[in-house]
Amino acid sequence: MPTLSPDLRKALLNLPQKEKDQLLTRLVSQNVVLTEQLAFRLLEGPNALEDRRQALRTQIDDPVRGFHQTPNDLLVIVRQLQARIGYHAKITGDAFGEVELTVRLLGRVFEHQPAAVARLHGPTQLLLQHLARRTHEALRQADKLHPDYHVELAPSINELLTRVWQSAAAPLARELGVPQQWNA
Numbered sequence: 716m717p718t719l720s721p722d723l724r725k726a727l728l729n730l731p732q733k734e735k736d737q738l739l740t741r742l743v744s745q746n747v748v749l750t751e752q753l754a755f756r757l758l759e760g761p762n763a764l765e766d767r768r769q770a771l772r773t774q775i776d777d778p779v780r781g782f783h784q785t786p787n788d789l790l791v792i793v794r795q796l797q798a799r800i801g802y803h804a805k806i807t808g809d810a811f812g813e814v815e816l817t818v819r820l821l822g823r824v825f826e827h828q829p830a831a832v833a834r835l836h837g838p839t840q841l842l843l844q845h846l847a848r849r850t851h852e853a854l855r856q857a858d859k860l861h862p863d864y865h866v867e868l869a870p871s872i873n874e875l876l877t878r879v880w881q882s883a884a885a886p887l888a889r890e891l892g893v894p895q896q897w898n899a
Contacts, residue, residue: 751806768812771803772819779823786831786842789824793845796820810856811864817853818871821846825878835883847887850879854897872897 719727727735743749755763775796783789797820804813824846825832835843853875857868873896879888880895 748805755806764807764809764812767803767807768816771800771816774799775816775820775823779820780827783828783831786839789828789831790842790845793820793824797849811860814853814857814860814868817849818868818875821850821853822871822875822878825875825882832882832884835886839883843884844887847879847884847891847893850875850888851891851893854893869897
C-alpha cells in the first residue's frame with residue numbers, strides 16, 4: 716500500500732472537516748470489506764457476533780445433511796461454506812468462531828456423509844484430502860487461541876479427530892501429522 720508524502724498528509728489534515736468527511740466516506744465506500752467491517756463494529760449490537768455465528772451454524776448444518784450425487788459435489792459445498800467462515804472471521808476478527816465453525820463443518824461431513832468418507836479411492840480422494848488438511852489447519856488455529864478457549868473446543872475437536880481416524884481419511888491425516896487426540 717503506497718504511503719502519503721509528508722506534504723500531502725499535512726495538506727489533507729488541514730482540509731476543512733466537511734471535506735475530510737466527504738473524502739473518508741468516498742474512500743470507505745470503495746472497499747466492500749472495510750465497509751462491512753465498519754458496519755459490524757459501529758452499527759451492529761453486542762449480540763451481533765453470536766447472531767452471525769448462529770446464522771453460519773444453520774448454513775453449515777443444512778447443506779451438509781443432504782444427498783450429494785458425487786463426493787465432488789460435497790467438496791464444492793464444503794469449500795463454499797469454508798469460504799463463508801473465513802469471510803466471517805475477516806469481517807469480525809472472530810478467531811474462536813472460525814475454529815469452532817470449521818470444526819462443526821468438518822464434523823458434520825463425517826457425521827452425515829458416512830458413505831463419502833468410508834473409502835479412499837479416486838472419487839473420494841480430493842474430498843478426503845481436503846477434510847484432512849482442514850482438520851490439520853483447524854488444530855493449528857486452535858493451538859494459537861487463548862488456553863481458556865481450549866476447554867470449550869476440546870470435546871468437539873476430539874470428536875472430530877475420532878471421526879477422522881475412523882474414516883478413510885486416516886492415512887492422509889497420518890501423513891499430515893494430525894494427532895489422534897487433542898490435548899487442551
